[in-house]
Amino acid sequence: MDELTKRFLKAKFQAHYKNLNLQLPPSFTSREWGFISFDPMPDVIMKRHKYFGSFNEVSEYLIGMAPAHVYYSVAYYDMPGAPRMDQKGWKGADLIFDLDADHLPGAKMTYSDMLDHVKAESLKLADFLTDDFGFSEDNIELVFSGGRGYHFHVYDDKISQLDSAERREIVNYISGRDLDFKFFFKEVAMVGDTGSGSKEFMGKRGKIPTKWVLEGYENGWGKRIAGYVVDYLKTEAEKGKDNPKEMFKDLKENKIAGDATLKKLAGFASDESLLSEITDKGRLDFPVKDFKGIIEYIIQKTVAEFGVDAGASVDEPVTGDIKRLIRFPGSLHGGSGFEVQTLKFDQLPDYNPLTNSLAFDDKPTKVRIQRPFSFLLNGQEFSVVEGKEELPEYAAVYLMCRGVANYGY
């Protein structure tokens, strides 16, 4: 990035901050702020431990400095401006989820595939936060990160005091880690005509009729499992209509059930009323032997399907980090020029960052391309090679931020 380019980008960012309808996070005066400036680039130097006492101070700083990256702390402190972490006095922190393609497995994907994948994960997470954890959408800020993912900020007094280990327990929940099927799948004795409601009857054991039920099928993971079991069986039944060989292929291949068992299971799978017993009453006894193995297998698949890749690999303790800095919504991401945008949950399904987060217009802008580069922006495919180019401003800014182009010729 040459000097002219830096000056150009700073002027563009400045204009953005002048027009921005600045929305500051709750208790912004208790937060630490951090900035990375264009000036020393390619060196990345973070100025941390800043603090602002008023709305105008923040606004003036952003317009005056036009930083490349703007962050604030998820934590609130007694003295947010203190130069050392141990002097700040931690008071609490928002609960943060950072779903970024950087942290997610399955490395080799195109940029837009990656964005789609992260979006799918984000939708799952939104469901966990509102349904299972009962947070109101008003207390959750969903933000496109300006890069490869989405951030969720949960602002709620009830969770601000949680420590790192406690936050990781939440991550475990949403990612499905440690889900043990024995806590969801139970054998209970029948009550009524056919049974005594106990596994023992007149001193005898073993002869009492029992049924298998899905515990907690009405909510949380129990509900997800019930739904998945039904979906799975229905899908397999559909496959079976076209080609019986395709049905329960995975169960066969993984040697989870034998032919006789699968035949009975096929009958079960096409019986709508039996299937609705699963979601409506949590009944889960298939009329076959070794169905425990089958259920265990399906529950594992449920976890794979619904668990959120929360970037919670051992090396990425994002949610557990109660002092981290996070991008300021409304700011620009200096590595892409995209706007870090706040979204409503219902905007997420149709949100396309490569169109919606563009902060600049299509005024023709001259750049010198450094190396061949292909990209998709605003629904348009671009493919450029070394040399002079005139591009819409949003595309020019994008390439300059990515270090692929310099300004002017």
Added chain:
Amino acid sequence: MSPEELALFPFLTETSEYVEELDFSLDSLMTSIAFESVRRRGFERVMQAFDGEVSKPSFGNDKEVLSELLSYPYARILVSCVNEPAFTRRYALAEATAVHSIMKKRIEKDPEFVLDIGKDFGVSAVQSEEHIRIYFSDYIRYSLSMKDLSWKLINRHLEHGYVTIQREEFARLLQEAVRKRIEGSLPIPEIPDEIRNACDAQVTELKAKYEEQRQNLGDADLGEVDFSMFPPCINKALSNVREGVNLAHSMRFAMVSFLLNVGMQTDDVVNAFNVSPDFSEEKTRYQVEHIANNQYKTPSCATMQTYGNCVGKDNMCAKIRHPLSYYSALKFLAAKRQAEEEKYGKDEEKTANENNNLENNEPG
């Protein structure tokens, strides 16, 4: 609550307010003849920490209630003077266990009473038929230290922020709340010398007993961590860490699980990494706790070899198949040698037979 009830739950805010209003001077508590019974009971409370549970009296008269009430602050002074973190933990646990026994019974008859105790800890919970629904953050705060998988949030029924639990489970969670509160409030800072002197005899007795118990336990257990008995692979890893050399993931894992298995505390293991300039406490703690919570086994020598982590094999290595056996073998030999020395004087000789038997110590 009545004074009798307050006396059974001495750690509650309401109790300490009540005791404060009684307005007894600390001086008289420590020295006055009138409070002899308070001091006796206070000392007994702390002594009972060695047995794992503080006994709870039934009261004959108001004087006994008062003794019980005041004995708690007195016991706290004793524990603070002993000032051994491990002992403080045991004392807190013993107080909490006692309260758990009461709450477990009480919650079946009178759930509201126990829910009220929960309120003192800021726990949001409500009754729902036979069950109790508790807000998830309160649930996590007190269930996290329980190792059994059944306590993990994911294996619970969570609906709109509330976890449904059994009544007795609620009592168990409160035990943890009590333990944390008592442990967190000890030791009392800056106890004046006059107070220390006044209870010196009892403190000395407690310290002696603690020391004696620790030694006995030490023999049963792996005891104190003895770095000189680590196998070469682990020593190499430790010195790499000290020199700021990055460990391969598999070696890092092996070393952490080894250190945890020989009885090092999580904090100490985390600190072992606190040498490099890019040390991230948060990240390291996460990894260490992850390994500790899942009680992962330390990899065997064969696995260590597969990953190229078996470095510096020595003579002892030829006799074992697991890094932990290396450690327990040396510990065993050292203890044996010491015992023999005490019996027969110095004798360095050890038979081959003894060494061969050690292979059976390999962890499963």
